[in-house]
Amino acid sequence: MTTTSTLITADPGKQELFIVREFNASRELVFRAFSEADLIARWLGPRELKTRIEKHDNRTHGSWRYIHYDDAGNEYAFNGVIHEVAAPERIIRTFEFEGMPETGHVSIEFLTLETLEGNRCRATIQAIYRSVEDRDGHIVSGMERGVLDSHSRLDELLDAMN
């Protein structure tokens, strides 16, 4: 198995960032892992948290809500609407962390999956924020470790499904 790593790019002064990761699985399988509630619950989020899928209407003009939680009763909720599901290539959705002091700090995410040689797949997420401050706030909140944990867990899930 080839080991891959996650590249997160956030250019200074821009209100967007890019997350790029290759997976040792077909685009169809990776798309399922990003689309099906029971699969998402098995890889999304930091390793010390569990994920409860409150809503996952995974279709164009659908919506979603997830909660990460720990055994101590802490909960971290996220929600958004789904603008487009174009299987097995793209999902466009909004994203909001409900733990902010006020609502309205909403970003939009474009997930694009590309087929690579050797039954591999590249996932690119472009996330666009209301401001540079919102983007940088998301980064320093621990997003990077959450993403790295998630992708490492997703590697394991894809291995088990392959």
Add this chain to the structure above:
Amino acid sequence: MTTTSTLITADPGKQELFIVREFNASRELVFRAFSEADLIARWLGPRELKTRIEKHDNRTHGSWRYIHYDDAGNEYAFNGVIHEVAAPERIIRTFEFEGMPETGHVSIEFLTLETLEGNRCRATIQAIYRSVEDRDGHIVSGMERGVLDSHSRLDELLDAMN
């Protein structure tokens, strides 16, 4: 009646723009004009086009689709999802013009309404795009005239409702 004008700001190199307009009506009335399908159909779009509301599920996690059309049979369709409706203050939604050569050129719009003195209201729309190119493409497509016509028509509608 005070005459007001629309200010559109698009700083070079940014992937966002701002549209600011004051109206001679209360925030509650302006919010209704942005929220109710039969009212939207009476002011949205250039003067030479009519508007048909195909879908208008105006709630948090709802969605919408409008068609502007003319007597010659030309149609221009738009759609999106609604992330948040916070009456009478804010609507956050995605926006896509269906006439593009490919799907995926999606923007996100934050409409904020503020109460001003003298039963007036300020509307601010922040629109954020996937790229500077998408933003500039929207501007040169005739967006400005569409916005100016819309706001002028909205003035007339608010006058009639006041």
